[in-house]
Each structure stands twice: as structure tokens, then as C-alpha cells.
Amino acid sequence: MDQLLLILLNGLVYGLLLFMLSSGLTLIVGMMGVLNFAHASFYMLGAYVAFSISTLMNFWVALIVAPLVVGALGALVEQYGLRAVHKHGHLAELLFTFGLAMIIGEVIQLIWGRWPVAYRVPESLDFPLFSIGGTAYPAYRMFMMGVSLFMFVVLYATLARTRLGLVVRAALTHPDMVAMLGHNVPRVFTMVFAGGCALAGLAGVIAGNAYQTDPGMALALGAIVFAVVVMGGLGSISGALIASLIIGLVQTVSIGLDMKLSTALGRIGLHVDGITALSDVWDISINRAAPVVPFLLLVIILAINPRGLAGSRSS
Amino acid sequence: MRTISHTLPWVIAVVLVLVAPHVFGSGFSISLLCRMAIAAVFALSFNMLMGQGGMMDFGHAVYLGLGGFLAMHVMRAADAGWWIPTPALPIVGAFGGVVAAGLGGLVVSRSTRTAFAMITMGLAEAIVALVLMLPRLFGGEEGINADRSGGPPIFGFDFGSPLEAYYVIAFWALAAAGLMFLFTRTPLGRLSNAVRDNAERVGFLGYNPGRVRYFVYMFSGLFAGLAGGLQAINDEIITSANIGSNAAGAVLLMTFIGGVGTFAGPVVGAVVVTLMQMALGTVTEAWQLYNGLIFIVMVLWAPGGISGIILAHAPLVRSGQARRLVPSYLTVLPGFVAALLGTIGLSENAYRLQSIRGGSPPGGSIFGIPSDPQTMTPWLVSLALTAVGLWLVARTAPRARAAWLEIAGGTQA
Amino acid sequence: MSAAPALLLDGVVKNFGLVHVLRDVNITVAAGERHAIIGPNGAGKSTLFHMITGRFPVSGGRISLHGRDITDMSSYDIYRLGVARSFQVTSLFNRLSVFENLRVGAMRNKGAGHAWWRLLDGYGPLRERAEEMLEMLGLTARRNVPAGLLAYADQRALEIGLAIVGGATTILLDEPTAGMSRHETERAVALIRRVSEGRTLVIVEHDMGVVFDLADRISVLDNGRVIASGTPADVRGDPAVRSAYLGAAAEVLT
Ligand SMILES: Nc1ncnc2c1ncn2[C@@H]1O[C@H](COP(=O)(O)OP(=O)(O)OP(=O)(O)O)[C@@H](O)[C@H]1O
Numbered sequence A: 001m002d003q004l005l006l007i008l009l010n011g012l013v014y015g016l017l018l019f020m021l022s023s024g025l026t027l028i029v030g031m032m033g034v035l036n037f038a039h040a041s042f043y044m045l046g047a048y049v050a051f052s053i054s055t056l057m058n059f060w061v062a063l064i065v066a067p068l069v070v071g072a073l074g075a076l077v078e079q080y081g082l083r084a085v086h087k088h089g090h091l092a093e094l095l096f097t098f099g100l101a102m103i104i105g106e107v108i109q110l111i112w113g114r115w116p117v118a119y120r121v122p123e124s125l126d127f128p129l130f131s132i133g134g135t136a137y138p139a140y141r142m143f144m145m146g147v148s149l150f151m152f153v154v155l156y157a158t159l160a161r162t163r164l165g166l167v168v169r170a171a172l173t174h175p176d177m178v179a180m181l182g183h184n185v186p187r188v189f190t191m192v193f194a195g196g197c198a199l200a201g202l203a204g205v206i207a208g209n210a211y212q213t214d215p216g217m218a219l220a221l222g223a224i225v226f227a228v229v230v231m232g233g234l235g236s237i238s239g240a241l242i243a244s245l246i247i248g249l250v251q252t253v254s255i256g257l258d259m260k261l262s263t264a265l266g267r268i269g270l271h272v273d274g275i276t277a278l279s280d281v282w283d284i285s286i287n288r289a290a291p292v293v294p295f296l297l298l299v300i301i302l303a304i305n306p307r308g309l310a311g312s313r314s315s
Numbered sequence B: 001m002r003t004i005s006h007t008l009p010w011v012i013a014v015v016l017v018l019v020a021p022h023v024f025g026s027g028f029s030i031s032l033l034c035r036m037a038i039a040a041v042f043a044l045s046f047n048m049l050m051g052q053g054g055m056m057d058f059g060h061a062v063y064l065g066l067g068g069f070l071a072m073h074v075m076r077a078a079d080a081g082w083w084i085p086t087p088a089l090p091i092v093g094a095f096g097g098v099v100a101a102g103l104g105g106l107v108v109s110r111s112t113r114t115a116f117a118m119i120t121m122g123l124a125e126a127i128v129a130l131v132l133m134l135p136r137l138f139g140g141e142e143g144i145n146a147d148r149s150g151g152p153p154i155f156g157f158d159f160g161s162p163l164e165a166y167y168v169i170a171f172w173a174l175a176a177a178g179l180m181f182l183f184t185r186t187p188l189g190r191l192s193n194a195v196r197d198n199a200e201r202v203g204f205l206g207y208n209p210g211r212v213r214y215f216v217y218m219f220s221g222l223f224a225g226l227a228g229g230l231q232a233i234n235d236e237i238i239t240s241a242n243i244g245s246n247a248a249g250a251v252l253l254m255t256f257i258g259g260v261g262t263f264a265g266p267v268v269g270a271v272v273v274t275l276m277q278m279a280l281g282t283v284t285e286a287w288q289l290y291n292g293l294i295f296i297v298m299v300l301w302a303p304g305g306i307s308g309i310i311l312a313h314a315p316l317v318r319s320g321q322a323r324r325l326v327p328s329y330l331t332v333l334p335g336f337v338a339a340l341l342g343t344i345g346l347s348e349n350a351y352r353l354q355s356i357r358g359g360s361p362p363g364g365s366i367f368g369i370p371s372d373p374q375t376m377t378p379w380l381v382s383l384a385l386t387a388v389g390l391w392l393v394a395r396t397a398p399r400a401r402a403a404w405l406e407i408a409g410g411t412q413a
Numbered sequence C: 001m002s003a004a005p006a007l008l009l010d011g012v013v014k015n016f017g018l019v020h021v022l023r024d025v026n027i028t029v030a031a032g033e034r035h036a037i038i039g040p041n042g043a044g045k046s047t048l049f050h051m052i053t054g055r056f057p058v059s060g061g062r063i064s065l066h067g068r069d070i071t072d073m074s075s076y077d078i079y080r081l082g083v084a085r086s087f088q089v090t091s092l093f094n095r096l097s098v099f100e101n102l103r104v105g106a107m108r109n110k111g112a113g114h115a116w117w118r119l120l121d122g123y124g125p126l127r128e129r130a131e132e133m134l135e136m137l138g139l140t141a142r143r144n145v146p147a148g149l150l151a152y153a154d155q156r157a158l159e160i161g162l163a164i165v166g167g168a169t170t171i172l173l174d175e176p177t178a179g180m181s182r183h184e185t186e187r188a189v190a191l192i193r194r195v196s197e198g199r200t201l202v203i204v205e206h207d208m209g210v211v212f213d214l215a216d217r218i219s220v221l222d223n224g225r226v227i228a229s230g231t232p233a234d235v236r237g238d239p240a241v242r243s244a245y246l247g248a249a250a251e252v253l254t
């Protein structure tokens, strides 16, 4: 029971982190139609910039400054890159971000090296907050959850209460109409793109030290964030939230289960040992299968509804 | 007249393919030629979706990989005594590809554009992870291997020598390219263009656009699987790396550099990128960075790829007006070269510096010029070259562009 | 058997969220009839076409074609039953040539299906049909131009062409002459008259000259309802129509 609670907590923290990435991406995809391949690269950049700032100054400065730096970079990319490519169509935009992801990945390795950097949880938060069934629960995880929830509230308030939010929501459902109403759409695009990048950067700041900051972190998370966005339905924030939490929980649970698939199926009354042709499959322990889980889930959900959990548009 | 202009490129291609291994006879060149041929088939199959059908498939390497694995298992069976001649293995690969795409297409073909691209990526991730989890079937990280000369000999050939393997691969590559070309001129091929341009309208002309997409996806998977069979013959090993996102990124780069707008574009891209990989991969670590830069530069300034550039100039060359463009193009060249050299200088120095920090001996050289990244000079020179080069390009490019517009506009009107 | 009307709309309703676009639309179009649908902007005419051709699901009511219920069918199944349409907002295959556009348009009914084992050029009747259509549309000189690069009027002509090239028995045209010059309009009307001979035609049109010239019967749609339906003479004299049509069009009606 305690074990379950622990897994649930970790899953929630991870799910909220996914949401910080997927909310920005789903806005960018939904509004601008740009499949931003570099989104997770901005997440990685956030972690590295935060690492440098926190060694020069401290974590709290990094927490504020690093997302701003990443967001500013995002604004530049949108203004001088994406906008110029826009006239060549969606495919060109996508390829642009593809190239950008490669460049960011390489430049990070040039600056910070090919191996993980020692980006650590700040000492002031490095203590066990409470313990569940004998296992100490780190305070930093709770801090991550707090930051995520705070950002969630800010994002919600921005979308629901501000003029910008109104335009963004209108643009999600009727992209062609917003320009006709006389809004400065390019500027809104820049702000959304920069905002999405800043959110990704913030996710990097708070996750880079909890997990690990290395050059592979973008690739590992990027595909999952894509899966979340598609699963939630392109352009749907609430869909992204649900999908993030589902994937966060399911993945954490499956990592926690060190059990063969055949054993697990046996527990629920399915005895498959006889089917030897698939013995490779039955021998997989569930925690090793964890990486596939988000994508299998994606495929299943799309097979049921090609628009995802909450999507109103299919493209 | 029309038939000549259609068949002539094919005749030239056949002659080139037959002659090439005798002109470039070394083992290295023959393996390079094989790689090009395989990449060309793969890129053409990819462009069936991207260029012809408007479908961006981020998981296309899956079909090459699964076709390759199937062919490899059959090759093993042949080694164990089954009567399966090596030249037939590409058919096995194609079968694997089409079956896999038939299943994958059920999931992806209902979506379009951005959603399609993202779903193909998710599907590919799932399959790559599965492949790694089933070591008995796919050999885990090491992959599976076999001996291509272990099959039954045909007319005394066992296809063990590189040249014999080359002819098998070349034959299938030409056949596949020919079939894919013919496909573009069938009703289904034309429908895929229509779905790319305006999927909704296709629905009001009696066709289910999702179904068109599904069929085209299967054909594309078939030829990707065939390329996988060729790869099995060439490398005698297939690993999960052949399935993964790097392989999918490479084919995207090839197709895009060659140009998605023409049938032959991907072939050009496959040849160019394979050459670059071979040539640069051995002398520089910065290959990934250059890849990214090439992407961005091409997307910004040459979205039609190499074949797009050729298409824009072919009529001018034919009418003899291209000569008038040369002077204005030449004015761009110095700036371009300077910026290129500067960028190379910056990146090479950066990589060099990194390996020095990692423990390599200090110093270094670029193009034979001594360049020690731990001193200021190489950095300043590279930076200056880049800055001046970019400035020059920015000054001269508009005029070159205007010159092209003027002359090309003149011939069109 | 022949008693069933070509097209029967029975209490068709369409809501977009809280917006009621069509409220209880009843229209009967007899086989072989040329039926015009008129009404002010935003009356729901295009939406009605979308309902008939399966572009959006209906919110209520039934639609039948020659007595057969087509309410919940997909656009391509409805096409296969002989209903083709044009769009108010030009919708072509922009990167394909004019000829290829027309060939795609005729493919289904010339038996090309999804064939991948035969070359397109091998379908003689298909090519002939596309060439004939080029001629009829006056686009022969533009045969190999990508549709996206055509002049606006030529694109509109091609839009009509896509609707009629397949030889459908019921043709729906949504403002075919919008944006055309006087001369082009005359040409288009002559073409429409010619190709709708012996077929059922439903046409949305703002040009009252065209409507009264072409239509056997007229339905007037206003605010999602049919406020009048009948022969041109009936509709001309209807007081409800007059009040819906204050302004420029009213003069044509008098
Ligand atoms: N997808 C949609 N969502 C919400 N409202 C819609 C949608 N499509 C149409 N409408 C509304 O339905 C009403 C009818 O639109 P429709 O296009 O059918 O009118 P119309 O009679 O064809 O007008 P016009 O003469 O301008 O073409 C309009 O008020 C329009 O704003």
C-alpha cells in the first residue's frame, strides 16, 4: 500500500513535468501548426543553462533566469527562423526545427561535454520531507510538484483571463479567423513560441537535477512529449494534461513493477506459458517494457479515436 | 520525342550502374556504390510518401529495418540449407515491409499532416523499443547476421564477392526505381498527389482519402522493405540501429537535400549525402552539426533542394541565357566561400578544443593549416571570415536573385 | 419507382454548438429539375450543400436520394451514388495541372478505381473525357498549367469542371459564377445549361439574372428556413421573399 502511494506520488510529479513540456508544445502545434522538433531541446538547454548559473551563482537565480534565457532564445528562433521559413509551408518549418534540434544538441555537447554534468539539487531542498512506510520522500520532489502546479495555475489564468489568452484560444479553434479580426498574429505567435520554450526551459531547470542532465535527455523525453501531445489531441490543453498524467503514472508504475509479463498475466488469471512461440514476450519483465508503454498507449488510443483524448481537429 | 526524353535518363542510369564498378574498382568504392544504391531506393520509397503523397513519415526506417530482419532470417535459413538464392532476398524484404506497413498503416493512415507525422514517430518509437526487448527475434543490441554466400549458387555464382553482390543490389535498385517511377503514373499514384494537394476534395470525387493514404503507405513500405533486403545482402548484418530515429533522420536529410519536388531528387540526395557521410565522416567529428546547419540553410534558401535548383535553371541553360547569370552569381561566391570556411573553422576548432580537454594532445590543423584552438588566432580568423562572409552574401544575394527573376521571368512570359 | 424525388430533404436541422444554422429545412427536387437555392448571406445555403454531400453530420432530419437514405453516408459514398458538387471557396489540386485535375475528377466514374497495375495513360476514355472537358471549359490553352497558378476566373471554371467531369446524375453548384465577369458568367451559364440537360441540378446563386434564366424551381432560404419554394413566377410574387430581399436584389425581383 505504501509502495503504491510512493509510486503514485512519483508518477504525479513526472506527469506534471510532462505537462509543463506538452502544454507549450500543444499550443505551438495547435496554433502555429509547427511540429516543433526542438521542443525537448529547449528543455535540455534549460537544464544546462541552469547548471551553469547555479554553479556561478545559485539555484534560485537559475530558476528565474534560465527559463527567461531559453524563452528569449525561442523568441529569436521564431522571429528570424521560423517566420522566414513559414512561406515554404509546414514541411519546411518542421525540417527547420529538426535541423535546429540537431544543432542545439551538438552545441550543448561542445560547451558542456559529452558526459552528464554535476547539476545537483540545492542543499536547502536536499532533505527528506516525510517518510512513507520507511522510505524517505525527498523534499525536492514536492518542490517540483509545487512549481508545476504554480505554472499550471499561471498558464490557466493567462489563457482564461487575459486578452492574449483569449486570442490564443480563438486561434486554436479558428486559426484563419483571428487574423481577420485584426489581431497582430505574428506577435502572438512569437509570444506563444517563446512562452512554450520558456516552459520547457523551466521543466529542464527543475528536472535536470532531480533526474540527470546529459546530452541524451532531449531525445529520451522528446518522443514521449510528442506522444503526450498527440494522445491528448493537437491543440488541446486539457487533453495534454490528462495524457501527461496518464503517461506519467503508467510509466512510473511499470518501472516499479519488477515482474515477468507471464507472471503478471497469471495473477489476473491468464496462463500463457503454454504459448511458447511468444516466450520472448512473456519473459519481458514489465519494468523493462516501460519505454514502450507510452507509445503502445498512444497507438491504442488513436485506434479508438484518431483525434486523441480531447482533440477537436485531426490536423 | 517525349518517349526519348523519358527513357534517356533510364538508359544513362543503367549504363552508369553497369560501368561504375569497373571505373571505381576498389573494394571501398564498390561498397560505397552499394550504399548509394540502397539509400536511393530507400529515399525514393520515402518520397512516395513525403513528396508525392504529402505524408511526413518519421518512422519510415521501421519498414526498412523489419524487411531487413526478415530477409536476414531467411538468409540464415539459406545458410542452414534451405534452397533460397541470395538474389531473391530483396523480395523477402519487400514482403516484410509491405506486411508491416499494412499493419502500421491501419493506425496512421486516418490522420493527416502534423498528426500523421507525430503518430508515425510514436509508432516507430514503440517498434524500436519492442525490437530491443525481443532479443531472440532481433538479436538485441548486436542485431543478427548471416552469410550471403551460404545460399545455393546460381549459374556458379555464390554472391560472396563484393562485385557479385553489387550486381545483385544494382539490379534490384534499378528495378525498384523503375517500378516506383511507373507507380507515379498509375491512377493510385495520381490519387496520392491529389490527396497531398487537397485531401478533402478527393472525398467529393468518390475516393476515401484515408484509403488512398493507406494503399500508398503499403507501397512505400514495400519498397523500403526491399531496400532492407538489399541492406541485408550488403552488410550481412541488421541491427536495431537500422530501425531507429537516426536512420529515419538520414533518409529525411537525403530526400530533402535532393529535392522532394521531382522523382529523381531523392536519388541525387542519396548519392550526395552518402558521399558526404563517407568523405566527412572520416575527417571530422562535426558531421552532426554540419547536418543540422545544412538543414537550416537549405530550408531557408533552397527549399526545393538540389533538383529544385536545377529545375529553376534548366530552361535558362537550354535557351543559352544562363551565361548572363554567371557574373551576378560570381559576386555571391566569395562571401559564400568565406562564410563556409569561417563556419568550418569555428566548428572544427570547437570540436578540437573539446577533445583536447578530454585528454588529446594539444594543437591541430584545419585543411593542413596549423590551428591551435587554445590560442585566440584561429577563433578570431574564423569569426571574422564568417561575419564578413555573411555580410557579403547579404549584400550580393539580392542582386543575384533579381538577376535570376529577371531572366527566368523573361523566358516564362 | 420513378415517383421518388431525386433529392428529398425532410426536416433537416444543423447546429454548430449553440448556433442554429439550419432549422427544419424541407426541399424536394424532382429528377431532371434545375433547382435554384437563393437567400441572403449567411442563410445557410452552403451548409445545406455540406449536409447533402456528407461534409458535416446533420443534427436532425433525413436526406434521401431517389428514395434512398443518404443522411449518414460519407462524402465518397454519396458521390458514388451520383452526387457531385462544386465549392463556393475554390478547392482544387493546386500542384496538379488543369488536365490532371480533370482526370482525377473523372477517375472514379471511368473505372480507374485505385488501380496501381495499369498506367493512367492507358485509360483512353478517361483521357478523352478530360480533354473534352478542357474544351468545354475553354481551358485547352492552359492544359498543363498547375491549377494553383491559374487566373481566378479560370480557377472558377475548373471548379465547375471538377463537379461535372465525372458525369454525376445530380450536380450541386455553390455560387459557380461568383467573381466572374459578365462575359465569363454567360459562358458558364451556357455550359451549366448544356451539362445539366437530362440531369438534376441544384444551384446556389446570388445573380438573379442567372437564377431566373436557368431555374425550373426556386427555394428561398432565410435564417435557416425555407420561406418560399416554387416556380420562378411564384417566388417572384411572394411577399415573404420580398421582405427578406430588401435592397439590390429586390429590384431584380420586380
Ligand atoms: N463550421 C461552422 N461553425 C460555426 N458556424 C458556422 C460554420 N459554418 C457556417 N457557420 C455559420 O452558419 C451560417 C450559414 O453559413 P453558410 O455558409 O451556410 O451561409 P450561406 O447561405 O452559404 O452564405 P453565403 O451567401 O455568404 O455563402 C453563417 O452564419 C455561418 O457563420
Ligand SMILES: [Mg+2]
Binding pocket: C045, C046, C047, C088
Ligand atoms: Mg455560401
